[in-house]
Amino acid sequence: MRKTKIISTLGPAVEGKMDELIKSGCDVARFNTAHGSVEGHLDMYKEFLEASEKSGKITATMLDIKGPELRVSACSKNFVIVGDTVTIGDDGDIELNHPEVYDVLTPGNRVLIHDGDIVMRVVKIDPIIHAEVLIGGIIGPKMGVNVPGVHLPIEYLQERDKLFLRKMKNVDFVAASFVRNSRDIVELKSFMKDLNMHSKIIAKIENQEGVDNIEDIIEISDGIMVARGDLGTEIPLENLPRVQKYLLEMAIQHGKPGIIATQILESMIRNPHPTRAEISDIANAILDGADALMLSGETAVGKYPIESVRILSKVAEKADSLAEKKSLIELRGTLSESVSNAAVLLAMEIDADALLVLTRSGKTARLVSRHRPSTPILAASPFPEVVHALALNWGVTPYLIESFEYSDEMVRKALNVAEERGYVKRGDVIVIAGGEPRSVSGTTNFVWVQLVGEVIARGNGFGEKIVHGKICRIPRKCDIVLLSNIDSSEQPENVRGIVVESDTYDPSLLREISRRGISILAGTGTLNVENEEVTLDPKRGIIWK
Structure with missing residues (x-):
C-alpha cells in the first residue's frame, strides 16, 4: 500500500474525471x-467532494493562494535580446503589478522573468530603472518575476486571495505562497480567524528569505511545501538539493507534513511516459522525507492527467519501502512525543500488524508518522476536519468513528470500523496509542496492545503454525482437539491443533508432537467452546474466535 500522499492540481484536464483521479491515487485536490x-x-470543488464521497476514500482539499506574487502587468517590448537595455517602471518597457517594488531595486540587482528564462541586471536608476538583458527571450503579461535577495515591500494578503478565502472557507488546507517570515502567517491567520475559518496552513517556501526564517515559519504553520519552481529561481540552482533536504528535515523534526512540488512529472504534460530522471527524483524526494508530492500542470492542463497520478502512485509505492525505518531514532521532547516513540518501538518489537492512533487533534498520528515505521498507521477520530487533514501525512490511513467517552469504548469502536473497512482482520495484533478523552486535546498518554477478536484463553504455545477450524473433544471429528490432559500413550492423530486444559503436562512431549506440524496450546483451564470455529496461535499463546 502506498504511504506517500499525492496532491493533484485541478484544472480543465480533469473536469468530469474526478472519479478516475481519486481511483488512480489522488489524496488531496489543489485549487x-x-x-x-x-x-x-x-x-471543481463540488465535483471533487461528490466523487470523494462516492469513492468512500478519505481525501482533502487545498486552496493555494498567490500571496505577494510579482508579475509583469504590461510590456511594450515583447522580445528582448542579449545586450538590450530595457526600462522597468510606470510607462517603461516593462511594468510590474506591484509598483512599490521599483523603490527597492538598486544597481546590481538581477531581475528574472518566467522562472529565469529571461535574466536582466539593473545598471542605473534615473529615476526610471534601466536594466541590461543577460538572457533574452519573449516577454508577456502575467509572467512571473523574481528579484533574488531583495525583500519585496508587498502586503502579504492580496485582494484576490481574500476573495478566494471568503468563498472557499471550508477547504482543509490553505497553501500560502511566497511566505517570507512568520509575520506573513500571522497576517493570514488573523484574516482566517475573522472568517471563522479553521483550515490548516501550509507555508510555501519559495525564496531565500523563507529558507532563512524557516524555524519561525514552521513553528506557526501546520506544514511546509518546497515549491521548487520559484525557489530554484531565487537561490542558486546548485543549492536546491541541499535546501530541499534541509527543509524536509525541519518538517520531520517538528512533526509536520513536508511537501515537494514543481516538475514532479513535467514531461507528462505532453508525453505519455515520464523521463528516467523524473522517476529518480520522485524516489529521492521520498527518501529525503517528503510526506506528499504535488502535481501541477500534469493534472491541471496536461494531456495525461490520470496516467500521471497512476504512475506517480506506482513509483511512490516502490520508494516507500526504502523510506521505511527498521529502527527507531528516538525523538526527545514532550510526553506525547515520548509515548509516540514507545508506540512505534513496541510495534516494531512485537511485529504488530498495525498501529492504531486514537486522536482528537491529529497530533499523535503526525508524531508516529515522522518515524516512518514499516507498520501500517491507522488514525481514528470523531472529527471530520482532523480525519481529512491527516490525508496529507505519510503512511497514515485516517477514518471517522463516532464520538467517544471512555478509552475501552473508543478502542472497541475504532477496531470495529477498521475491521469493517478491511484495514485489520481477526487475529491481528494492534498497538494502540492515544489520549484519554478527558485529557487535554493533543496529549498522548497511553499505549497498549490488543488482539482483534474475542480471546477465549491463553496458555503456553508449542509449534509455529496458526490453525483455524472447528474445536471439539473427539479426535478426527474436528480440526482442533480439546483435551483435559495428555500423556505419551494418548497422542491424537489427524488433527492440526491440540488444546490441553490442564497445567500439568510434559513440555518435552508437547514439543515432540509439535515437530509433526501440530500446533498446541497448553494450560488454558477448562473451556466451554465445543464445536465452535476458533483460531489457535501458538506463538502468541492464545486461542480466539
Whole structure:
C-alpha cells in the first residue's frame, strides 16, 4: 500500500474525471488561484467532494493562494535580446503589478522573468530603472518575476486571495505562497480567524528569505511545501538539493507534513511516459522525507492527467519501502512525543500488524508518522476536519468513528470500523496509542496492545503454525482437539491443533508432537467452546474466535 500522499492540481484536464483521479491515487485536490475564476474553482470543488464521497476514500482539499506574487502587468517590448537595455517602471518597457517594488531595486540587482528564462541586471536608476538583458527571450503579461535577495515591500494578503478565502472557507488546507517570515502567517491567520475559518496552513517556501526564517515559519504553520519552481529561481540552482533536504528535515523534526512540488512529472504534460530522471527524483524526494508530492500542470492542463497520478502512485509505492525505518531514532521532547516513540518501538518489537492512533487533534498520528515505521498507521477520530487533514501525512490511513467517552469504548469502536473497512482482520495484533478523552486535546498518554477478536484463553504455545477450524473433544471429528490432559500413550492423530486444559503436562512431549506440524496450546483451564470455529496461535499463546 502506498504511504506517500499525492496532491493533484485541478484544472480543465480533469473536469468530469474526478472519479478516475481519486481511483488512480489522488489524496488531496489543489485549487490554484493563480489561474481561473472563483466560480470555476467552486464547481471543481463540488465535483471533487461528490466523487470523494462516492469513492468512500478519505481525501482533502487545498486552496493555494498567490500571496505577494510579482508579475509583469504590461510590456511594450515583447522580445528582448542579449545586450538590450530595457526600462522597468510606470510607462517603461516593462511594468510590474506591484509598483512599490521599483523603490527597492538598486544597481546590481538581477531581475528574472518566467522562472529565469529571461535574466536582466539593473545598471542605473534615473529615476526610471534601466536594466541590461543577460538572457533574452519573449516577454508577456502575467509572467512571473523574481528579484533574488531583495525583500519585496508587498502586503502579504492580496485582494484576490481574500476573495478566494471568503468563498472557499471550508477547504482543509490553505497553501500560502511566497511566505517570507512568520509575520506573513500571522497576517493570514488573523484574516482566517475573522472568517471563522479553521483550515490548516501550509507555508510555501519559495525564496531565500523563507529558507532563512524557516524555524519561525514552521513553528506557526501546520506544514511546509518546497515549491521548487520559484525557489530554484531565487537561490542558486546548485543549492536546491541541499535546501530541499534541509527543509524536509525541519518538517520531520517538528512533526509536520513536508511537501515537494514543481516538475514532479513535467514531461507528462505532453508525453505519455515520464523521463528516467523524473522517476529518480520522485524516489529521492521520498527518501529525503517528503510526506506528499504535488502535481501541477500534469493534472491541471496536461494531456495525461490520470496516467500521471497512476504512475506517480506506482513509483511512490516502490520508494516507500526504502523510506521505511527498521529502527527507531528516538525523538526527545514532550510526553506525547515520548509515548509516540514507545508506540512505534513496541510495534516494531512485537511485529504488530498495525498501529492504531486514537486522536482528537491529529497530533499523535503526525508524531508516529515522522518515524516512518514499516507498520501500517491507522488514525481514528470523531472529527471530520482532523480525519481529512491527516490525508496529507505519510503512511497514515485516517477514518471517522463516532464520538467517544471512555478509552475501552473508543478502542472497541475504532477496531470495529477498521475491521469493517478491511484495514485489520481477526487475529491481528494492534498497538494502540492515544489520549484519554478527558485529557487535554493533543496529549498522548497511553499505549497498549490488543488482539482483534474475542480471546477465549491463553496458555503456553508449542509449534509455529496458526490453525483455524472447528474445536471439539473427539479426535478426527474436528480440526482442533480439546483435551483435559495428555500423556505419551494418548497422542491424537489427524488433527492440526491440540488444546490441553490442564497445567500439568510434559513440555518435552508437547514439543515432540509439535515437530509433526501440530500446533498446541497448553494450560488454558477448562473451556466451554465445543464445536465452535476458533483460531489457535501458538506463538502468541492464545486461542480466539
